[in-house]
Amino acid sequence: RLWHQPLKHREWNGTGSTAHFQDIFLGRCYIYTQLVQPEFRPYHMQHTFETKLLIFTSHVLSLRDRDCKKIEEAFRNAFISKDPCEVTEEDYHPLMELASQTVPCDKTVFWSRTKELAHQYTWVRQEMFTLENTLLGYVADGLTWCGDSGSSEMNYQSCPDWRKDCKNNSVTVFWKVLSKMFAENACGMVQVVLNGSLSNAFSKDSTFGGVEVHNLHPEKVHTLQAWVMHDIGKSPSDSCSGSSIMDLKSIMSKRNIKFTCQDNYR
Numbered sequence: 301r302l303w304h305q306p307l308k309h310r311e312w313n314g315t316g317s318t319a320h321f322q323d324i325f326l327g328r329c330y331i332y333t334q335l336v337q338p339e340f341r342p343y344h345m346q347h348t349f350e351t352k353l354l355i356f357t358s359h360v361l362s363l364r365d366r367d368c369k370k371i372e373e374a375f376r377n378a379f380i381s382k383d384p385c386e387v388t389e390e391d392y393h394p395l396m397e398l399a400s401q402t403v404p405c406d407k408t409v410f411w412s413r414t415k416e417l418a419h420q421y422t423w424v425r426q427e428m429f430t431l432e433n434t435l436l437g438y439v440a441d442g443l444t445w446c447g448d449s450g451s452s453e454m455n456y457q458s459c460p461d462w463r464k465d466c467k468n469n470s471v472t473v474f475w476k477v478l479s480k481m482f483a484e485n486a487c488g489m490v491q492v493v494l495n496g497s498l499s500n501a502f503s504k505d506s507t508f509g510g511v512e513v514h515n516l517h518p519e520k521v522h523t524l525q526a527w528v529m530h531d532i533g534k535s536p537s538d539s540c541s542g543s544s545i546m547d548l549k550s551i552m553s554k555r556n557i558k559f560t561c562q563d564n565y566r
């Protein structure tokens with residue numbers, strides 16, 4: 301490459317890394333680990349985001365001592381200077397070790413195609429946790445990131461699209477590893493919020509159906525409780541008695557985990 305040629309990133313079909321990625325990542329990490337502490341309970345701002353986080357963190361290990369700069373560095377090292385279609389699960393292992401967190405038993409909530417509803421639920425039931433209520437899920441939620449094999453910069457122009465370009469991209473692999481660890485750490489009764497307004501509320505191809513379900517440990521998790529919710533005003537397309545839920549039920553019975561299901565829990 302001639303010296304005067306500007307560095308050109310490879311072009312992909314997906315949107316590029318989120319602008320100000322590093323600042324957002326660090327800012328979110330500091331909010332989660334520093335701003336929100338059990339002994340600091342500002343009741344006057346009960347409905348703010350920080351208060352919600354405060355209640356989450358008061359139920360888990362204190363995260364105050366976590367070094368956000370180190371976490372950010374481990375995150376970058378997983379994908380920077382690499383082909384964004386050849387990121388491996390191992391690439392994220394150092395990050396997972398650095399930022400591991402445990403959720404109390406009976407408090408884990410999974411979701412599939414019900415992101416908003418599941419988060420509205422854990423917002424109200426303050427002691428319940430989705431993946432996005434844990435540190436790494438919280439810092440990465442809604443962001444896009446990828447690197448490039450020829451550069452130590454992030455690619456802000458474009459990133460691989462998981463359908464059109466590749467499945468093993470920096471974002472997809474991250475969520476896969478994190479979801480797997482979240483499920484492995486779950487214990488007691490776990491919950492999942494599923495979408496009954498779709499023809500298949502349960503899908504084996506989703507992260508829930510393909511990763512989380514298979515990484516629950518039967519010696520720790522005794523029951524999976526499903527809630528099949530459908531949009532108000534629409535007639536349901538799937539329910540607890542539908543064939544997709546029967547598939548889930550049979551997977552759980554083979555895995556020796558009790559399964560219960562409820563339609564449109566209030």
Ligand code: NGD
Nearest residue numbers: 410411412413414431441462471472475479506507508509
């Ligand atoms: O293969 C993929 C893919 N599949 C779905 N999505 C994907 N993104 C990729 N890059 N590659 C996107 O993930 C999809 O557009 C949604 O924005 C999001 C969740 O997909 P959805 O609604 O189909 O549900 P899943 O069962 O696949 O995943 C939700 C469960 C939930 O229990 C979380 O603990 O898996 C965890 N999770 C996985 C992936 C992403 C969370 C996220 C997240 N916060 O973005």
